[in-house]
Amino acid sequence: MQSILNQLVYVVFRHRFMVIALFALATVFLGYKSTHIQLDASFNKNIPLNHDYMKVYLKHEKQFGGANSILISVCDADGDIFNPEFFTQLKAVHDQLYFIPGVNRPLVNSIFAPSARFVEVVEDGFAGGPIIPANFTADATGLAVVKQNIEKAKVVGRMVASDYSCAMVSAQLMETDPQTQQKLDTLAFAKKLESEIREPLSTDKVSIHIIGFAKMAGDIADGAKDVVFFFAIAILFTFIMVWLFCKSFKLTLLPIACSLIAVVWQLGLLSVLGFGLDPMSILVPFLVFAIGVSHGVQMINAIGKKVSEGVSSKVAAEASFKALLIPGGIALLSDTIGFMTLLAIDIGIIRELAITASLGVAVIIFTNLILLPVLASYFKSSKMHRVDDGKAKANSVFTKLRESLVLATDRRYAAVILLVSAGLFAFGYWQSKDMRIGDLHAGAPALHEDARYNLDTFLISDRYEISSDILKVLVEAYPAACTEHDTMDRVSRFQWRVENLEGVQSAVSLSSVAQAVNAGYNEGNLKWQTLPRNGASLVQATSRVETSTGLLNGDCSVMPIIIFMDDHKAETIDHVVSQIKLFAKEEGTDRVSFKLASGPIGVMAATNESVAAAQLPMMIYVYGAVIILCLISFRSIRATIAVVLPLYIVSTLAQALMVKLEIGLTVSTLPVIALGVGIGVDYGIYILSSMMNQLKQGMPLSAAYRNALAERGSAVLFTGITLAIGVSTWIFSALKFQVDMGILLTFMFLVNMLGAVLLLPAIGTFIWPDQKKKCE
């Protein structure tokens, strides 16, 4: 290993110009490529396509539509839709939406849709017609007729708000355009919703409220653009702090520039590989920057120190390169491998994040462990006026701080630290048991509660009986199943049980519609609103329902039960889905099975279950990677324990914090736990690798630790604090998601640092006791 390292050092430092030239070329190329990177949000990316529910979903997607819907509620300011202006705007919204590319046109629905018809019972049978008559004029008489038709058509609560203050236009989006085979550009679609519908068609009297996945993704992407601003603040702040740390403009420039090059490379490589950047993983470039700075500061710290010892910058750079390539490389490699293990989770967006993050961390090995020392070797008198060179007066504070940290290797203090840590861990572990999977709040949790999207969501769930929170259970039976009383009765009973569940607003199925039709055939008398035992009557009732309703396929061998839910909180979904599984078992037979699931909630349920299932393997993979790499590099189980145990305690505490902040475990928050490990592992490895060399030479732990702190400790403390302060500015973000991440990352930067400088030596005191005794 050592000889390979020497070889590498030789190669790199003999051909410094070549190395820099190669890096420059790569940076120019990838920099150019990175300008092509685009924000990209797609619905299917968020779906665990191999989950059982999603197999059912994909199997029936063509027939019964997907889960990617958009709801537009057009509302009247005075709370009464029956006025000419409102109807003009409503029709305009319907027509505009119809023509936006990506919309599944036949499924655009509102009272202006051709399929919006009413049927009424008259003395001699049925009468019916479109809700909006062909000769409709928006005058008093015309509007009165429409109002009656709306009541007869029983669309109040669905197409029209329960209090007649709004009307709904809804549509389904297609993942790929059937004509052009082009993938739907969700964010462009979201923009069109604003520019072609909300902006031009809102008036003083008529307001427009839009919800659905596409709109949410669009709003998140808009908010995510601010990330650049926060990014800039963090960079500026880091720059100032690094300068305060080393008092050398040139040395300050190095870690910042090299970390930015890492970000450029990452974005460029993503673009080369054909990936976009999802709004939800827009924080990853910042993490790459942060991890890069952390390693860069270690490097300039080592170089500056050597230079202050009086050697040339080239010798200093070469020595630092040689000293830090292994620990830095191990830390970064374990991050990379840790992130790559996320690929095992079968959800597109997490895989994308795995690639984004592991690429980003891997390039840091090149930019900050190789390029940085090579660049530094060209600096003439890059002497660091280190605040902590052990000589200046101002350093008494640092010396005191160091000495108090060294106390952690005193048995008594170590015992206290371990006890407190054990207590914190127990508390964190107990708290993290309450970690919920899925979204914990109604609306879009990535956005603030008072964001327009969420206000619109609340408005719609308030004024209508339906929302976009739809779960579909697919009844898979046999051809002509809808003509048999027993089968339809099972569907009816199943539906009734579901309707009685907490969190379910209402449900509709072929069975329930057939019952209403049966009442219709019996003069609209609701005492007949049941499934006729008589086969001919049952056929009559079901045959009146068309496949365009989405309630049955051509031979009614498949019949979805559409369930409208209060919200999509994890708790609600859990409860409803678990009960449905029970009902499905009880009402199902050999020939009739109730299959989960489709609809947005079906997708969420599958995602939640996948996330739950992925949680443990992911932790095992990430820690496995860290443990194996520590074992290889330290060749010591004890050293591995000293690095991994603090990490584990911190990530448990981070989970407890997520519970406190009411952040659920979702596809977007799950990887944060893995990222936290990646951030934390650096500190421990740097400190311990410095200690290990000295421990091997028989130095007592406290002395080894003191030296390690002198060598690398200030850099660890410094990066932890700097990055923590940098990300803490995120609490001012327009995205709730970024606020949450800011808090979590601040916590992880700080507490991981504390873990490395307090807990690690305290653990060391107990796992290297012999050496200590021997030397005292």
Next chain:
Amino acid sequence: MIKKLIATSIAVFVMQSEAIGSASEALRVAHPEKTLLTDITNSGKKLVAVGKHGTIVYSDDGSSWEQAHVPIQSLLTAVEFASAKRGWACGHDASILNTTDGGVSWQIQQYLPDLEKPCLDIEFVDDKQGFAIGAYGMMYQTQDGGKSWTKRFLNEFVHPDDIEYLAELKQDDPQAYEEETQFILPHFNRMLIDGNDIFLVGEMGLFAVSRDLGTTWTRIDEFYSGSLFAINKNKKEQLIAAGLRGNTFISDSKDVSFSPINVEKAATINSIVSTDAAQIMLANSGFVFTVEGENVKTKQLKNGKSILSGVLHNGQLVLATEEGIQTIEVDR
């Protein structure tokens, strides 16, 4: 007509060959009072409402409801109490249930799913004598509080053209007669017992009277061709009958001759509740028509849900609607 009858009877024969499972107990759910409820009554102690999936709910105060134990899952359509303890309910599958504990638990007195006919109303003269009526002229009568129910066929209501044919058939082929009479009569929708008088309204403008507690029946000349669903009597001894599309008729106080009352909304009227001053007609689409003399006031439930029945309770009207119990204030 005869051809049609034969066709129907073949259809009936085919259908009856289908096996139908035995009754199973009504499921107990979280919100039984929010399902379709078709009828509601005051037992004297409790409010009791019946409806979909064999649901029976009862309440002391009209606001909190409990679900009764019911042995069947059929859609129930009517409920009636003779005393605070003893009551009956009926519904689809020609089912008749009774309770002796004030509505908490119910037993099957009759359950005939093969008949494929719903009972639509059940009325008792006292705690012994009662009638269960329903689709296609279905009528069962009991003299012993429902221990036994006897089927009746009201020959009086058969169309004159068919009387002769049926008489022949009864002689020649009793089984064919049985099948023929299955579907020959109009639906009996509602019954009103008033002393010795019983009034019966139903499909195709059926309005009949019995002056001898149901032994013999006379059909009143048709004054409306559509279906009548509701009948009640006001304080002035006038009968009010109402039905499809808001058609409402009021009788002379002495005579059963009707004249129409103008109701402005074409919503089917399902039942009529009497108050001291007025008749409150409960209708589809949440319409409530209050009739005082010739005067009709119209109100509508905010959610527009159809109202099947209602009962006065502490100055309020507790309604059985297509989405369960709902309470409204009574206009003074």
